[in-house]
Amino acid sequence: MSTGQTIDPKRPVVQVRGLTHRIGGRRILDDVSLDLHAGEVVGLIGPGGSGKTQLIRCLVTLTWPSRAELRLFDKPVSLLRRRHLRECRSRIGLQFQNFALFDYLDVWNNVAFPLLHARGMTRADADGPVRKALERVGLAGTEEKLPAELSGGMRRRVAIARVMAAAPSFAVFDDPVAGLDPVNSAKIMALLKDYARSAESLVVVATHDLERLLPITSRVVAVFKGRIAYDGPTHDLMSTAPDEVRRFVAAALSGEADPELDEAPGGRGAS
Amino acid sequence: MKMLLASFGRDFLDSLARVGSLNVMFYRTLRSLFPPRYDREELFRQLHRIGVRSLPIVILTALLVGVIMVLQSMTYVRKTGATGFVGAGAGLAVLSELGPSLIGLMFSGRVGANAAAELGNMVVSEQVEALRALAIDPIRFLVAPRFVAIVTSLVLLTVVGDLCGLVGGAMACHWLLDIDWRTFVAGLMEVELLDDFIVGLVKAAAFGGVISTVSSNYGLTVSGGAQGVGRAVNGCVVTTALGIFIADYVITWVWFQI
Numbered sequence: 001m002s003t004g005q006t007i008d009p010k011r012p013v014v015q016v017r018g019l020t021h022r023i024g025g026r027r028i029l030d031d032v033s034l035d036l037h038a039g040e041v042v043g044l045i046g047p048g049g050s051g052k053t054q055l056i057r058c059l060v061t062l063t064w065p066s067r068a069e070l071r072l073f074d075k076p077v078s079l080l081r082r083r084h085l086r087e088c089r090s091r092i093g094l095q096f097q098n099f100a101l102f103d104y105l106d107v108w109n110n111v112a113f114p115l116l117h118a119r120g121m122t123r124a125d126a127d128g129p130v131r132k133a134l135e136r137v138g139l140a141g142t143e144e145k146l147p148a149e150l151s152g153g154m155r156r157r158v159a160i161a162r163v164m165a166a167a168p169s170f171a172v173f174d175d176p177v178a179g180l181d182p183v184n185s186a187k188i189m190a191l192l193k194d195y196a197r198s199a200e201s202l203v204v205v206a207t208h209d210l211e212r213l214l215p216i217t218s219r220v221v222a223v224f225k226g227r228i229a230y231d232g233p234t235h236d237l238m239s240t241a242p243d244e245v246r247r248f249v250a251a252a253l254s255g256e257a258d259p260e261l262d263e264a265p266g267g268r269g270a271s
Numbered sequence: 272m273k274m275l276l277a278s279f280g281r282d283f284l285d286s287l288a289r290v291g292s293l294n295v296m297f298y299r300t301l302r303s304l305f306p307p308r309y310d311r312e313e314l315f316r317q318l319h320r321i322g323v324r325s326l327p328i329v330i331l332t333a334l335l336v337g338v339i340m341v342l343q344s345m346t347y348v349r350k351t352g353a354t355g356f357v358g359a360g361a362g363l364a365v366l367s368e369l370g371p372s373l374i375g376l377m378f379s380g381r382v383g384a385n386a387a388a389e390l391g392n393m394v395v396s397e398q399v400e401a402l403r404a405l406a407i408d409p410i411r412f413l414v415a416p417r418f419v420a421i422v423t424s425l426v427l428l429t430v431v432g433d434l435c436g437l438v439g440g441a442m443a444c445h446w447l448l449d450i451d452w453r454t455f456v457a458g459l460m461e462v463e464l465l466d467d468f469i470v471g472l473v474k475a476a477a478f479g480g481v482i483s484t485v486s487s488n489y490g491l492t493v494s495g496g497a498q499g500v501g502r503a504v505n506g507c508v509v510t511t512a513l514g515i516f517i518a519d520y521v522i523t524w525v526w527f528q529i
Contacts, residue, residue, distance in 0.1 A: 085406070118406050
């Protein structure tokens with residue numbers, strides 16, 4: 001199951017230059033530039049309120065930044081016509097921080113939703129990928145349950161399965177392990193890595209759970225106060241990242257709060 | 272005084288913005304209806320929820336409207352003995368005015384408020400954002416099926432309501448005024464009621480459009496979490512009632528002109 005469109009691995013899936021975004025006069029993101037390629041697993045880290053979620057929203061075209069040069073799949077987003085923008089969005093998968101499951105649909109229909117409504121697949125064709133995705137996240141047998149009948153952790157896994165079933169070229173997981181127990185967190189992180197490898201997609205994961213995030217990522221992008229404070233290989237993070245990033249990572253890994261940061265990591269969703 | 276004026280000005284500007292936003296919503300909804308590519312499953316779900324489940328309340332409302340119409344005329348009829356006019360009076364009132372208006376208001380309270388709350392909750396829980404992220408237009412996917420279901424249901428329910436209103440009137444005549452139901456029917460037949468029936472259906476369709484547009488607009492523009500949903504439902508009920516009366520006035524006025 002894939003989107004059916006090939007990606008030139010040499011060309012970035014996401015290319016952004018000078019992204020600045022203001023909300024109510026406040027600068028949320030400031031001069032962000034990034035190149036993200038297929039096959040990469042990118043960890044998006046930073047304290048709560050640093051602008052991670054806003055950056056994600058800009059990258060998946062849910063929010064139009066105040067100023068930016070954004071190219072997705074090698075096409076300038078600002079010049080895309082409505083139909084092309086739809087095509088572009090149908091190649092992106094986003095797992096929302098608050099699940100965003102359709103509460104009137106059962107689990108099967110929630111997971112199948114992108115396949116049925118964005119890709120135009122029949123229910124019979126969608127059944128295979130849906131059941132496989134549910135099996136991967138450990139939710140086989142819950143197909144007929146409504147989201148309200150599931151625990152928070154299970155709903156999060158349904159949201160992850162929805163992204164995986166669609167196998168997008170660019171998948172974003174916003175806080176995929178919040179509210180999950182350690183065993184399931186580790187399983188989900190392993191799944192994401194496995195998924196990135198098998199689908200040859202660009203996978204971006206934003207979370208405060210750095211202990212589980214760092215082992216699966218090849219690259220880390222740290223956002224501090226709306227700016228990119230570090231963008232480089234995961235293995236160089238503790239040796240070449242600026243002090244504030246290293247302090248944040250060390251505090252997050254040890255489970256302690258860094259008094260110099262606005263918010264302690266792990267205290268709330270990856271925002 | 273300055274603060275009062277500022278508050279008045281702000282409310283006035285907010286109202287203008289809302290009117291503009293309602294017009295945009297109506298235009299976008301109409302545009303999304305053609306070609307009819309909206310989700311059929313969602314349409315049938317809405318038709319069942321909106322139409323079928325509203326049937327009992329509409330039947331009850333219409334029966335009572337018929338009974339009340341006859342009761343209102345009781346004093347006059349007893350005084351003058353003009354029993355033949357009861358059917359005609361009840362028929363005129365039920366078919367052209369009270370039937371569609373009261374059913375529309377009842378429908379807006381039940382269906383409009385519900386739709387605003389449902390869409391508002393979908394906004395708050397990011398379900399609408401999820402649609403946008405999947406390249407699905409929320410107007411086409413969520414609003415268009417509701418629009419078709421609300422307009423269709425209200426027109427069909429008004430037909431049922433008209434019939435029940437007349438049955439209610441006939442029953443009230445028989446049991447409360449001791450007038451034979453055949454006299455009631457004969458009175459109905461004496462006056463030309465087809466035009467009134469048609470204008471009633473035109474009103475029902477317009478009220479359905481008002482209910483759908485207002486509830487979708489308030490629902491999709493919710494901000495501020497659960498409190499925002501409450502405000503949207505409140506605003507939706509008030510605006511829908513006002514919209515129904517304005518549409519009723521305009522259609523009645525136009526009808527009398529032609």
